[in-house]
Structures are given as structure tokens and as C-alpha cells.
Amino acid sequence: MAYETIIVEVSDHIATIKLNRPDALNALNSQLLSELSEALKDADSNDKVRCIILTGSQKAFAAGADIREMSEKTFVEAFLGDFFTAEHDAVAKTRKPVIAAVAGYALGGGCELAMLCDFIIAADSAKFGQPEINLGVVAGIGGTQRLTRFVGKSKSMDMHLTGRFMDAEEAERAGLVSRVVPAKALMEEATAAAEKIAEKSLLVTMVVKEAVNRAYETTLSEGLTFERRMFHALFATEDQKEGMSAFLEKRSPQFRDR
Ligand code: HXC
Numbered sequence: 001m002a003y004e005t006i007i008v009e010v011s012d013h014i015a016t017i018k019l020n021r022p023d024a025l026n027a028l029n030s031q032l033l034s035e036l037s038e039a040l041k042d043a044d045s046n047d048k049v050r051c052i053i054l055t056g057s058q059k060a061f062a063a064g065a066d067i068r069e070m071s072e073k074t075f076v077e078a079f080l081g082d083f084f085t086a087e088h089d090a091v092a093k094t095r096k097p098v099i100a101a102v103a104g105y106a107l108g109g110g111c112e113l114a115m116l117c118d119f120i121i122a123a124d125s126a127k128f129g130q131p132e133i134n135l136g137v138v139a140g141i142g143g144t145q146r147l148t149r150f151v152g153k154s155k156s157m158d159m160h161l162t163g164r165f166m167d168a169e170e171a172e173r174a175g176l177v178s179r180v181v182p183a184k185a186l187m188e189e190a191t192a193a194a195e196k197i198a199e200k201s202l203l204v205t206m207v208v209k210e211a212v213n214r215a216y217e218t219t220l221s222e223g224l225t226f227e228r229r230m231f232h233a234l235f236a237t238e239d240q241k242e243g244m245s246a247f248l249e250k251r252s253p254q255f256r257d258r
Pocket residue numbers: 023024025027028063064065066067068083084105107108109110131132135138139140141
């Protein structure tokens with residue numbers, strides 16, 4: 001499919017989706033979000049793809065929802081149109097691992113989009129923020145909930161109430177991003193991480209994703225039960241036999257996603 005606001009490349013089991021509205025710092029308009037949903041669904045169902053990278057430009061991952069597009073919306077339009085809910089769900093429902101590679105601004109909906117991914121690798125130029133309060137609104141695709149789970153109440157309140165930006169170093173300290181790398185090396189590092197993931201059993205990477213996400217969605221005992229069931233269940237797979245035999249035979253495993 002031909003996209004206008006994103007660029008999709010699939011190579012070596014990795015789908016890289018680049019947000020591409022440079023004139024608006026990759027502001028998320030409905031066209032971009034609908035193309036992104038489509039590309040994620042495609043990557044999720046493409047047998048060749050084993051890991052997905054979502055990225056923007058050096059200046060901006062995404063500077064938020066498109067203010068020009070939404071400024072004249074009425075409550076009725078936002079409510080009846082279920083503003084961004086379908087797009088949000090499409091990202092959240094992607095079953096294969098999604099890495100956010102963030103350089104420059106990740107603000108408002110851009111920060112929320114990065115948090116919807118499975119983990120964030122940040123360039124040292126990255127700036128995260130939830131400045132919706134300056135526009136007379138609040139975050140709308142999970143910012144108040146997800147940022148609070150990442151960085152705790154105090155810092156989340158600070159970010160949402162003052163609208164200030166957090167640099168990459170603070171974001172790493174606070175647990176929002178998994179690592180910070182020099183801006184020039186961002187895609188190299190993200191691709192290397194995706195390649196590592198692509199070598200594993202896809203079956204297991206999808207189980208890991210479901211299990212870690214349980215930590216945010218249920219009680220500890222429910223989450224532990226889910227993890228234990230999945231751990232037991234994986235003994236029914238060929239990949240468990242292969243992984244453990246390979247270790248004992250001192251060779252690299254050849255996983256077949258079975
Ligand atoms: C539409 C945007 C935009 C946005 C930037 N642009 N952010 N257009 N929506 N969110 C456009 C600018 O209008 C400008 O277009 C061009 O991109 C370059 O931006 P500048 O402001 O000139 O760049 P700079 O001075 O470097 O400042 C960068 C910035 C600033 C700090 C990121 O652009 C900014 O504050 N942007 C808004 C950030 C924000 O408030 N995000 C939250 C949005 S609300 P022109 O045509 O003038 O060159 C949100 C809610 C989510 O995300 C809820 C989901 C339902």
C-alpha cells in the first residue's frame with residue numbers, strides 16, 4: 001500500500017515505520033494515524049516480520065496530535081468520532097514487539113505513542129513532554145495513566161501540570177526509556193536490538209510481551225499465575241527443546257516458531 005505520511009521498509013525480518021510529516025514535526029493527524037494503524041496491522045500479519053521499529057526524524061519523533069486539525073473539533077465530533085481510540089487500539093494490539101526509536105520531540109500524543117510501544121530507545125537529543133495543559137486540554141491516548149506507571153505520580157504530575165519537557169537523561173533515570181544513545185547511532189542501536197529480538201522464537205517473544213504487559217493490567221497474583229502458565233505451556237513447544245538442547249550442545253539455537 002502507498003502511504004503519504006509514513007515510510008515503511010521491511011528488511012531482514014524487521015519492519016521500520018518512519019513517521020514522515022517533516023513540515024509539522026510529525027504531528028499526528030488522522031491520515032498519519034490511520035496509515036500507521038494499517039502499517040502495524042500489515043507488519044503484524046507479515047510472516048517475514050519478527051520485530052517492528054517505530055521512529056520519526058532527528059528533530060521530532062512526533063510533536064503531538066495535530067493541533068491545526070483538532071482545534072475546531074466539537075465535543076460531539078470528538079465523542080461520536082471516537083477521536084483516536086481506534087488508532088490507539090491498533091498500536092496497543094500489535095502482538096509482535098515494537099521498539100520506539102525516539103530522537104527530538106516526543107510530546108503529547110507523540111510521547112503517548114512512544115509509551116504504547118514495548119520499549120523506548122532514546123537519542124541523547126530526545127525530549128519528552130505532556131504539554132496538553134498549555135492548549136487547555138489533557139492527554140488523550142494514555143498519557144496520564146502510562147506516564148504515571150513509568151515514572152511515578154510525582155514526576156508525572158509535574159510533567160502534566162507544568163507542561164515541561166524531560167530530556168533523555170532524565171527520562172532514562174526515571175525509567176521512561178530503556179537506554180540513551182548518541183543521536184547519530186539511534187537507528188543502528190534500534191536495529192541491533194530488533195535483530196537480537198528477531199533471532200529468538202517469535203512464539204516466545206509474543207509470550208514475553210503478553211506477560212510483561214500483564215504487570216500493568218492485573219494484580220500481582222494474577223500476573224504470576226499467567227506467567228507460570230505460559231512458562232509451563234512453552235515446554236510443549238519445539239523451540240523449548242531446541243533452545244535447551246542448543247545450550248547443552250554448546251551451539252546456537254535454530255528456532256522455528258513451533
Ligand atoms: C500541528 C505542529 C505541531 C502540532 C509543531 N507543529 N507541532 N503542527 N500540531 N502538534 C508545526 C508548527 O506549527 C510549525 O509549522 C512546524 O511544525 C515547526 O514547528 P515550530 O513550532 O516552528 O518549531 P520549534 O520552534 O522548533 O518548536 C518545536 C515545538 C513546538 C516545541 C515542538 O512546535 C511545539 O510546542 N509544538 C506543539 C507541541 C504540543 O503542544 N503537543 C501536544 C499537542 S496535543 P509552520 O507551518 O508554522 O512552519 C496532543 C493531545 C494528544 O498531543 C491527545 C490525543 C487524542
